[in-house]
Amino acid sequence: MKQPKIKNMEEFAKVSGISRPTLSKFFNDASSVRKSTREKVEMALEKYDYQPNVFAINQNRKLTKNVGIVVPYLADPFFAEIARRIETLVIAEGFRPILLSSHGDPALEIENLTSLKAIKPAGVLIAPLGRVSDKDALESFCKEVPTVNFDANIEDVGEAFVGHNNAQATQIMIDYLTRSGEPPVFFEMRTPPNPNANKRRIAYIENMERLGLTPHVVQVEGEGWDLEEIGYHGGKRAISGHQLATNTVFCSNDRLAIGFLSAAYELGVRVGIGADCELRVAGHDNHPISHFTCPTLTTVSHDYTSIAKSSVETIMALTESKERGRPRETTLFDGNLILRTSS
Amino acid sequence: MKQPKIKNMEEFAKVSGISRPTLSKFFNDASSVRKSTREKVEMALEKYDYQPNVFAINQNRKLTKNVGIVVPYLADPFFAEIARRIETLVIAEGFRPILLSSHGDPALEIENLTSLKAIKPAGVLIAPLGRVSDKDALESFCKEVPTVNFDANIEDVGEAFVGHNNAQATQIMIDYLTRSGEPPVFFEMRTPPNPNANKRRIAYIENMERLGLTPHVVQVEGEGWDLEEIGYHGGKRAISGHQLATNTVFCSNDRLAIGFLSAAYELGVRVGIGADCELRVAGHDNHPISHFTCPTLTTVSHDYTSIAKSSVETIMALTESKERGRPRETTLFDGNLILRTSS
DNA sequence: AATAAAACTTAACGCGCGTAAAAAAATAAT
DNA sequence: ATTATTTTTTTACGCGCGTTAAGTTTTATT
Numbered sequence: 123m124k125q126p127k128i129k130n131m132e133e134f135a136k137v138s139g140i141s142r143p144t145l146s147k148f149f150n151d152a153s154s155v156r157k158s159t160r161e162k163v164e165m166a167l168e169k170y171d172y173q174p175n176v177f178a179i180n181q182n183r184k185l186t187k188n189v190g191i192v193v194p195y196l197a198d199p200f201f202a203e204i205a206r207r208i209e210t211l212v213i214a215e216g217f218r219p220i221l222l223s224s225h226g227d228p229a230l231e232i233e234n235l236t237s238l239k240a241i242k243p244a245g246v247l248i249a250p251l252g253r254v255s256d257k258d259a260l261e262s263f264c265k266e267v268p269t270v271n272f273d274a275n276i277e278d279v280g281e282a283f284v285g286h287n288n289a290q291a292t293q294i295m296i297d298y299l300t301r302s303g304e305p306p307v308f309f310e311m312r313t314p315p316n317p318n319a320n321k322r323r324i325a326y327i328e329n330m331e332r333l334g335l336t337p338h339v340v341q342v343e344g345e346g347w348d349l350e351e352i353g354y355h356g357g358k359r360a361i362s363g364h365q366l367a368t369n370t371v372f373c374s375n376d377r378l379a380i381g382f383l384s385a386a387y388e389l390g391v392r393v394g395i396g397a398d399c400e401l402r403v404a405g406h407d408n409h410p411i412s413h414f415t416c417p418t419l420t421t422v423s424h425d426y427t428s429i430a431k432s433s434v435e436t437i438m439a440l441t442e443s444k445e446r447g448r449p450r451e452t453t454l455f456d457g458n459l460i461l462r463t464s465s
Numbered sequence: 466m467k468q469p470k471i472k473n474m475e476e477f478a479k480v481s482g483i484s485r486p487t488l489s490k491f492f493n494d495a496s497s498v499r500k501s502t503r504e505k506v507e508m509a510l511e512k513y514d515y516q517p518n519v520f521a522i523n524q525n526r527k528l529t530k531n532v533g534i535v536v537p538y539l540a541d542p543f544f545a546e547i548a549r550r551i552e553t554l555v556i557a558e559g560f561r562p563i564l565l566s567s568h569g570d571p572a573l574e575i576e577n578l579t580s581l582k583a584i585k586p587a588g589v590l591i592a593p594l595g596r597v598s599d600k601d602a603l604e605s606f607c608k609e610v611p612t613v614n615f616d617a618n619i620e621d622v623g624e625a626f627v628g629h630n631n632a633q634a635t636q637i638m639i640d641y642l643t644r645s646g647e648p649p650v651f652f653e654m655r656t657p658p659n660p661n662a663n664k665r666r667i668a669y670i671e672n673m674e675r676l677g678l679t680p681h682v683v684q685v686e687g688e689g690w691d692l693e694e695i696g697y698h699g700g701k702r703a704i705s706g707h708q709l710a711t712n713t714v715f716c717s718n719d720r721l722a723i724g725f726l727s728a729a730y731e732l733g734v735r736v737g738i739g740a741d742c743e744l745r746v747a748g749h750d751n752h753p754i755s756h757f758t759c760p761t762l763t764t765v766s767h768d769y770t771s772i773a774k775s776s777v778e779t780i781m782a783l784t785e786s787k788e789r790g791r792p793r794e795t796t797l798f799d800g801n802l803i804l805r806t807s808s
Numbered sequence: 809a810a811t812a813a814a815a816c817t818t819a820a821c822g823c824g825c826g827t828a829a830a831a832a833a834a835t836a837a838t
Numbered sequence: 839a840t841t842a843t844t845t846t847t848t849t850a851c852g853c854g855c856g857t858t859a860a861g862t863t864t865t866a867t868t
Binding site: 158174 | 823824825826827828834835
Binding site: 173175176177178180181196197198199202203205206209210218220221222223225236237240241242350351354380381383384387388410411413414415416417418463 | 516518519520521523524539540541542545546548549552553561563564565566568580583584585693694697723724726727730731753754756757758759760761
């Protein structure tokens, strides 16, 4: 059982026998004080219940130990997973992650940045909404706070971009699909929220042309982040309306593919690589659920572990070096083919 | 374009023509000042770029406008969704939500509470990990901070509990399943992380006995929060090992059911209510993906909209009234049968 | 118009900690 | 042992806002 609580650093200085300025140094960086001093403080911390007042600490600092993380839609397991990894890495660096989701709403995205600015973060990692983001507001935020842009690349936003190599990932899937069967039709939303979708469509068309094949793009209607729902309705329409030029469908992302598979199942269309199958379906991202679809989804992995790691490293380097305005660097991580049973 | 930035309230008092103490009142509660004053301030806010320093504000207050939200595993869309609703409601009440995930780790759960304590929150909403939670640490936290316990009920934790009526929800599903076909086998984890699972098993057994039927519980191995994975492996084993006493399986939750369905598909076992189907499967929670499984999953809804709303209302009432130590109230929300095609 | 009540202004102190400067003490180097 | 260097202590001020008390102005009531 610990002794009665210590109100403030002054009191803790008394009971620990260490002066307040030295304690202040200690709490900022324990390694900046002499070893014997550090031990004395730590012994006192064992004995007394004291922790410095966060608000008083941060009031007099221009940069805090906070790191903001903004994601477009936390209910999407993809962002939940990447956020989880980022959080863990940020904590390991001795910083405090503040996780905010924009819930698909551009106004909330800006609000999130405003409220982050208020807590004077050392840096911010942002995966923007994309198409609907208020680009000017993002840019002006990035001028004030060191920012790393990840996942959805928005030009000139942030000091660096870390993301997925959509071109490479699309290519390896197209190469696989064309070698193993009919060339793929590309299945996507007409107005995708996320700019990665556009990169994937462009890469699809380029690669099909490179192979001397005719690209076929099926664009389905729908707004927002209910991608399975959109994939389901679009899939039903595409299948029953015979809009698919070949027997192979490459979905712009796994969540659309999940909806598409559900539509195919409902329509009694057998999907897979078996002799009795009518359709092959592939996805993109290696979504956690893609292991468990029926059939299991062949997809291209999205290396979020590396993206998380690199994003955190970049923001840490940025906050330490403090030099701003360097040319914006772009880091992309390749995808790997995940062969399962759907194609 | 706004005028040059205002450093502090003193400066803003000068340019707005309102004295600092009145401004302080205004920022605490805009309705506490005269209308004409409020308008003057708002006009100045339009013109000048000023927002009070969060750290200075909170330093002198014992209770802030922060509300902590702690969930066990944010990468589970169920918690992501409920967190999203809670966040939105908390913002609507004029408070600032601080969302933290324990990532399945009891140590992190306690760390989260410790770091919340440091920011002096007005209240905290916690969905505990459950079985692995450090109950003593939770309880001692709740003595210091007004807390509402939601989702996973841990006795004596928090001033109130808001959650799902597992008994009622289990009952309506069992009633449906027994009326429409063979009685269900209960499929669950041997060591579920979440205490709701235990309530569901108990309700299953009670209801089966009430109906004069023999309960059959299949408990599968596996630790942690990868429920689809666990359901998949357990499902494969249960099906191929002929462990299912009837042709109807009631999974403890939808995520297990998703894995189970995947196993059945892989084994070529047709699931559904059609004449050609060998197995019926039901879930529990109405997980977002349960709309899109193959076949679509019959399940019992988990009313997280109401749970979120009630939790926020309860914590708000608590922070306002300030009276602590009242008898712990429990609020449960019923589930509804969601009939789809799997059973 | 006179009075009462409410809202505001002025002045001043305190919160807990960061931080700077000068002096003192502890450690390291010669 | 003496000097140089590093670390700690003492002292003191500042950060931006909450808050209180006394005095003043504005609004509401009669």
